[in-house]
Amino acid sequence: MKYIEKLRNSGLRPTKQRLQICEVLFDRDKTFHFTINELEQKIKKQINNKISLATVYNTVHAFEKKGYLKQIPINSNQTYFDTNVTDHHHFYDLKDEKLIDLENSDVGPINILKKIDGKKIKSVEVLVKLED
Amino acid sequence: MKYIEKLRNSGLRPTKQRLQICEVLFDRDKTFHFTINELEQKIKKQINNKISLATVYNTVHAFEKKGYLKQIPINSNQTYFDTNVTDHHHFYDLKDEKLIDLENSDVGPINILKKIDGKKIKSVEVLVKLED
DNA sequence: ATTCTAGTTTATAATGATTCTAAAAAAGTG
DNA sequence: CACTTTTTTAGAATCATTATAAACTAGAAT
Ligand SMILES: [Mn+2]
Ligand SMILES: [Mn+2]
Ligand SMILES: [Zn+2]
Ligand SMILES: [Zn+2]
Numbered sequence: 001m002k003y004i005e006k007l008r009n010s011g012l013r014p015t016k017q018r019l020q021i022c023e024v025l026f027d028r029d030k031t032f033h034f035t036i037n038e039l040e041q042k043i044k045k046q047i048n049n050k051i052s053l054a055t056v057y058n059t060v061h062a063f064e065k066k067g068y069l070k071q072i073p074i075n076s077n078q079t080y081f082d083t084n085v086t087d088h089h090h091f092y093d094l095k096d097e098k099l100i101d102l103e104n105s106d107v108g109p110i111n112i113l114k115k116i117d118g119k120k121i122k123s124v125e126v127l128v129k130l131e132d
Numbered sequence: 133m134k135y136i137e138k139l140r141n142s143g144l145r146p147t148k149q150r151l152q153i154c155e156v157l158f159d160r161d162k163t164f165h166f167t168i169n170e171l172e173q174k175i176k177k178q179i180n181n182k183i184s185l186a187t188v189y190n191t192v193h194a195f196e197k198k199g200y201l202k203q204i205p206i207n208s209n210q211t212y213f214d215t216n217v218t219d220h221h222h223f224y225d226l227k228d229e230k231l232i233d234l235e236n237s238d239v240g241p242i243n244i245l246k247k248i249d250g251k252k253i254k255s256v257e258v259l260v261k262l263e264d
Numbered sequence: 265a266t267t268c269t270a271g272t273t274t275a276t277a278a279t280g281a282t283t284c285t286a287a288a289a290a291a292g293t294g
Numbered sequence: 295c296a297c298t299t300t301t302t303t304a305g306a307a308t309c310a311t312t313a314t315a316a317a318c319t320a321g322a323a324t
Contacts, residue, residue, distance in 0.1 A: 053274095116223060129254040287304100
């Protein structure tokens, strides 16, 4: 299995549950955005094995901490995650409540002119809200 | 009272509670960012009158709908609001969990090159995360 | 293989921000 | 005042997320 090494290298034991979640998250052509509930549904459909909700939460947070997922800053009643961990931005369709990737080339360079003493920039993210 | 007209013009009855919340929110030199709980505390300190939490929620949402407040897209367990309703951006200090305004002039023009059929851009917001 | 230990999974409970409910109070109108 | 509509309120309900603590498992040691 190709994810065993990845997990071991991160100090995470390659358990059956984690490997199955890896498959659901990373064995695909395109990256995607998801909430925990959407992921739970996807797991149910794709895997012949029940994974408890607590484990889904634990795993997503562990993967986020290791940099395999990122959280998208958005106001929603549920937290959105992204399997695309490159620097990029988002459209947020207010009606459909769906996220769409905006690559850096779709936005152009963003230069932050203001500086805050003793702090450094960790990330710069653009959220473009869409309406009809 | 200077907020009576403002409320009437929005189709909101100028109740004692709403006027008091207006004072707390808008009778100041600088705009600010807040969560509902922070606002509740501020109200307690500033006003000699209890306002129920439900009313604080109702009022904040009513003001948001009327464009007197805006919600800041950020991942936190509590929703952040802003009394600065002009187009602007934010630093988010991850350690202090505090927001700092970034004026448009601090960021420069942002040109979104990608278009989505049938959708138009409602807002473009930049979130710059800060670490030590 | 057997034992040991730290790490993991799990069902379930707890938490807490937000929303809902429905009755009482207040605002606006004539 | 009498009447209607809106608003406030305490408390309950909701629901995403986190905590708990017991059972299980992976990896390592014996
Ligand atoms: Mn989280
Ligand atoms: Mn809201
Ligand atoms: Zn994305
Ligand atoms: Zn602001």
